[in-house]
Amino acid sequence: MAIKIRQLAQAVTLTGIISALPVFSFAEPAHGIAMYGEPALPADFTHLPYANPDAPTGGVVAMGEVGSFDSLNPHQAKGNVPWQLRFLAYESLMERNWDEPFGLYGLLAESIDVGPNREWVEFTLRQEAKFSDGSPVTVEDVMWSYETLATEGHPRYAGIWSKIASMEKTGERSLKFTFNVDDPELALLVGMRPVLKKAQFDGISFAEAGLSVIPISTAPYMIDSYEAGRYVRLKRNPDYWGANVPVRKGTNNIDEIRMEFYGDASVMFEAFKAGELNGYRESNAEKWDTQFNFPAVQEGRVMKSEIPHQRPSGITGFAMNTRKAPFDDIRVRDAMMHAFNFEFINQTMTGGKQERITSFFSNSVLGMDNGPAEGRVLEYLTPYADALPAGAIDGYALPVSDGTERNRGNLRKANDLLEEAGWTIQDGKRVNAAGEPLTFEIVLSQGSSEVQSMMDIFASSLERLGITPTITVIDQAQYTERMNAFDYGMTYYRRGVSLSPGNEQYLYWGSEAADKEGSYNIIGIDSPAVDDMIGNILTAQSNEDFVAATRALDRILTAGRYIIPIYQWNVSWIAHDARLKYPQHLPIYGDWIGFMPDVWWYEEK
Known part of the structure; x- marks a missing residue:
């Protein structure tokens, strides 16, 4: 039986957490810092x-991941790294409160301390800060790491x-950073770099290591052993320096902590x-409700926990490469958005259970x-009115389909959009004025049968429009290489966002990152309006301006039809050893970075 965790009733809303006006200075060095106002936790928090x-110490957490790895350095551009290492095996000057x-x-x-x-x-x-070999952390180590x-x-x-x-x-034991731009978030961001x-x-060579x-x-954990592409084992350092830091x-x-790697999600589930x-x-959701009834669950040896959260959905779906x-x-x-029959796919994949x-x-x-932009949001958008995407x-x-496989109404709209763009039907094929067929490559990473099933349904819809895409499924190393080089037409994409968007938004959607190989802006978004909205977020002088600038950015990104979105997960489903x-x-971020396994513990009884 599922254990439903109480909703976060005690958590105050974002508007209540962020004070109306920013406070950027301290009378003296402080224990913490917040983007707006004072830190939520007092100086004497424990x-x-x-x-x-x-919590007692001991036990093992063994989690699976689909894919492989060929590097243990999460701070270099080269190679595939177990994503957890970046957060489990390294520390920074400051730590987040989720x-x-x-x-x-x-x-x-x-x-x-700040200016x-x-x-x-x-x-x-x-x-008292020390590396795992017992040597002290020095200012020189920090400065070398940053550069x-x-x-x-x-x-x-x-x-x-x-x-x-x-x-x-x-x-x-002290060092100072001075900035060359007006960007209050930088004071926080520089405290989050690994040392x-x-x-x-x-x-x-750091880049080749x-x-x-x-x-x-x-960090509290050290890499104990590994086998390339198979597993990584971390062990808690018994001499960890920071056990008593609040x-x-x-x-x-x-x-x-063990990270086991599998070639396919179904194999990983059987291993669990x-x-x-x-x-x-x-x-x-459908699998959670119907396939987690195996003997270990029935006997109480495995528990089902549902962890709610209050963070934004982020974006998950199929990204289109706008560079070509x-x-x-x-x-x-826009035609792709209409051809993608989400309602039918959702019913097929999850029984229609996921929003x-x-x-x-x-x-x-x-x-x-919903509806037209108003107030401060409209003020932010108006200077770019002529250049913004429709809507x-x-x-x-x-677009919302009628839920049937045929999706007639939306396919008609898709056809109209394609014809308007110069792509017409000739001999059953969608071609341009030169007779060249409309085709593109959908590049997917091995292991996700669910994503591939979605693409199969989508490809069937495209065939009704005279479009035959190529679906290429490759291993993780090849996939990473092609994404770094922006060598794709469409691909599965997932990007989480927080309640405190800031400079990282430039990395995700900013013009400067659009053509920078290996950047997070794999979509190729190159929009002065997007850049300006991110700048407005960073320089907001009140909570009202901050929220309005983020909502304005959200409008531009969504109306840009860059990604065909699929499910959102407003709750995390975790099955685990009882x-x-x-x-x-529960933190307002729920099951986010810093939750499992960070605050979990093991009780033998």
Whole structure:
């Protein structure tokens, strides 16, 4: 029987969490910092509100992942890395509290101080902070890490580096960053970079260090063993330096974390049923209701937990590469939106049980309103009225089919849009004026039979329009290489967003990242209006402006018809060994980074 966790009744709304006006200065170095107003937790807090400071230690968490890996360095652009390593095996100066939109508290740093307008930020390191080899964390390690990550690491680290005018050592354990732009979020973002040991990389190319180098870090977990493409095992460091730091109390309670890799999702599920894994996240409502009734569940050895959240839906669906034809034409993208028969697919795949994502920030206060833009949102959009996609100002909603497989009405609309774009039917094929057929490649990664089934249904609809796409399924390494090179027509895409959107939005949708190989903007969005809305988010002087700017951005992205959205998950479904427990107080982000296995524990009884 499912254990339904109480809704987050005690959690205040986002509007209540963020104060009306920003407060950007401290009278003296502080224990934490928030994007707006004061940090939610006081200086004398003892643990995060969703952690159990009395949790026992011990046990194992074994989770599965579909795919493979050929690197253990999550900070480089090259290779495929188990995604959890970035968060489990490394630490930063500050740590997030996932029970507030954007609040940071000291981890490697014991204090933070900022200028009157956050034009600079200064951190003081904890004297007790140490790497797993016992050596102290120094200012030189931090400065080397920041520069190396920005110049040799993954592109996600480069953006902030260009906004730092200077980085200087100001004391034995302190360093200061001064910024060259007016961007209050930077004071928080620089506190979230991983810190690595400088000496370990003497004579070693950071950009090439894959499986050959396991970076020494300060984190509670160390990589104990691995087999390329098969598994990674992490063990809790018994000499971990930060066990008594408030943001660490009650976290990292599990002795061993195993990440097992499988070539197919169905094989991974069978491994969980057989007891090879003791934790499993499900994403299909129908499967959750009908296929989690195997003996271990019936006997109470495996529990079903449902974890709600208040974060935005983000976007999950099928992205179109706007850098090249045919998807450089919004009319073609709009035709794809109409041809994609979500209602029929949803009924086929989940019994119609899952709601659809309606916008990039849906399911939250940051999501766009229905109908025409009004008030502050309209003020933000008006200067770009002539360049915005249809519906951004007047209102846009996704096409809705009649639920039948034929989807006649929407296919008629798709046909009209294609003809308007110059693609007509000749001899049963959709061609342009030169007689060239309309075709494109759908590139998918191996392992997700559900995604492939959706594409098969979609391809059948496209055939009725005279379009025959090529569906290519490749292994994870090839897939990553092609995504980095933007070598695709359409692909499955998922991007989570938070209650505190900021500079990372430039990485996802910004013009500067549109043609930067390996960037997160795989869609190729190149829009001055998008760039300006992100800038408005970053420079908002009130909660009203912040929410309005995000809603304006949401309108432009959604009306741009860049991604065909599918399901949203307003609750996480986790099946797990009954001996694995978690606190009753849930963060507003729910099952997000920093929840499982961070605050879970193991009870033998």
